[in-house]
Amino acid sequence: VPRSPQPTSRDVAKLAGVSVATVSFVMNGRDERRVSAETRERVLDAARALAYAPNQSARSLRRQRTERVALVVGSIGVPAYDQLTRDLHTAADDAGHGVLTLVVDSARRADKAVELLHQRIADGALVAASVPHLPTGILAELARSGLPLVVMRNDAAPEGFDVVRAPEVAACAEALDHLFRDGRRRVAFLGHAHEVGPVPRQDAVPEDDFAALSERRRAYVEALQRHGVPVTDQLVVPGADDRVAGYQAASALLALPRPPDAIFAASDRAAISVMNAVRDAGLTVPGDVAVVGVGNLAEGLITRPALSTVGPATQDYTQVARLLFERVLTPEPLPGRTIDDPWTFIRRAST
Amino acid sequence: VPRSPQPTSRDVAKLAGVSVATVSFVMNGRDERRVSAETRERVLDAARALAYAPNQSARSLRRQRTERVALVVGSIGVPAYDQLTRDLHTAADDAGHGVLTLVVDSARRADKAVELLHQRIADGALVAASVPHLPTGILAELARSGLPLVVMRNDAAPEGFDVVRAPEVAACAEALDHLFRDGRRRVAFLGHAHEVGPVPRQDAVPEDDFAALSERRRAYVEALQRHGVPVTDQLVVPGADDRVAGYQAASALLALPRPPDAIFAASDRAAISVMNAVRDAGLTVPGDVAVVGVGNLAEGLITRPALSTVGPATQDYTQVARLLFERVLTPEPLPGRTIDDPWTFIRRAST
DNA sequence: CTGTTAGCGCTTTCAG
């Protein structure tokens, strides 16, 4: 049951006294040396009169492309995705495409997203960093089935899709080493919910599982080992997912009998909350507690003290978007390419 | 040129030794009392073997629906949209629909969004609050053309679509009255870029244009009039769009020869930055400068002092999402409904 | 229980 008798190209053709073919040519602007100016006007007038708009589904079916790309993100309201989203929308506009956002924050949504991509709901997909529940193997399969794909992920080889690498471990290690060299010994890790599960014992776990651990968490664990500091379970807590949780987690940490002398927060948002919590506890940053965040948000520049952070040197994802659209717009298969989003430790006043 | 020979239902039918009709029935689960368990298995096996997924465009064309809804927002990275986005995604999941996000932050993007909606790129649309460049008349036209629509907007009557009203003016007025009664006289307005254009003189402008002004700005102008305070151009500045801009705008305000004794920020994000700027200028909140934000973010509870704010009492948009899906899933036209998202002034310690 | 078939609305070759 059609919801409404939307006008079709046939209706326009009838009203303009031409064939549907001519309507199609006019509507697609491919009417140079094809349709006379006069016919053109008649068609355009008819289209306007009927408020005609070509049906996307029919067009997509016929042309075998949707003129849409999918952006797959791991959650909503994360500033780390903002610039990526903006840059992708801009590129999409330029290419005349729409953007379909898929939020994958559970296994169920991951399955659904893969199904939709498989169903060719979009002409290509950009999988952002930190999207859970989507094994690289599944993505590779999608790529193999012909879906143009760009994946922001460090543990993936560019086979049939492009990879954007943002090596976090080295930069995090640098930040953590700095804390330890500075004499900090009780360094807490304030992670995202998915980052603070039980640590797999290294000797009991296949290499792959350890590698699948969050890089931030891994950098933390490795830094403790490097400096001969044992892991204290009490100092590994969730709370990086939002500002309020970060504040509460930090407050709890500071209320411990032996509070931390440094807090490594897995997000800048949380790190800023941590600094507020430290101040509200009557302590100082970095005197009593050093604070480091992750993400390199511009906001870290306006805090007092300015926030030390680990993150991408530049927040520019136009290249990433370009990668996707090259793939989408190029008919023949492209080789898998890799681009690097270099991360650095940006030391400011909070450490 | 098809990008890749994606398997079709015909391929599956051939492999399973059945007709495409049977494949369709099996794939859609409508195979009760239709297909034998054995045939079913054969089809499913064939589909798995070929990694078959029914093409969405073809299905949409045939069924006359896309199983997608559009969310139209005014910009990226605004926390005010987060809960709405989450609630819509949840509702969409439940209805088996996808969510297409359209970002309308320019006239060009507004036109494109309308065109896409007109082309039935989605089965319905939710237009969030504060989306610029989209006159209600255009939306009404879309609704008249049969597109299920929910619009979050105060100056719209529910004709053919649903309206969600969040009356901002009264709550903002309450906050501002509070400031003036408290003896504040130099009250600054820190608005979004689109809110701080030149004020139309009331006597020179048709009622409609004045009404089209941002409600926050209008509440501010009216409050000044009510309390006999002239508008000072210097005290009306942009900067509510992001935290850094808010900090800088507030710092500039405080550096004025005659700095404000209160700042009304059009977003909580900016208000929090304002509080930081006040503190960094060696002044106190609310002693030297009172601060009020808009939005009622949870974050306002963890600042010191806690942030006074104007905003929705609850951040729950499940009802709004429900409105949309009722419309999308109901074949016959529904009456235009209105729901209220009541706003209040939440006084905390910053005023 | 299963197959045949007629489109959904559009684009695009091919004739004229």
Place this chain on the structure above:
DNA sequence: CTGAAAGCGCTAACAG
């Protein structure tokens, strides 16, 4: 310069 016609992949009558 324009029209006729095929067909994209799928669904849903309808016929068997």
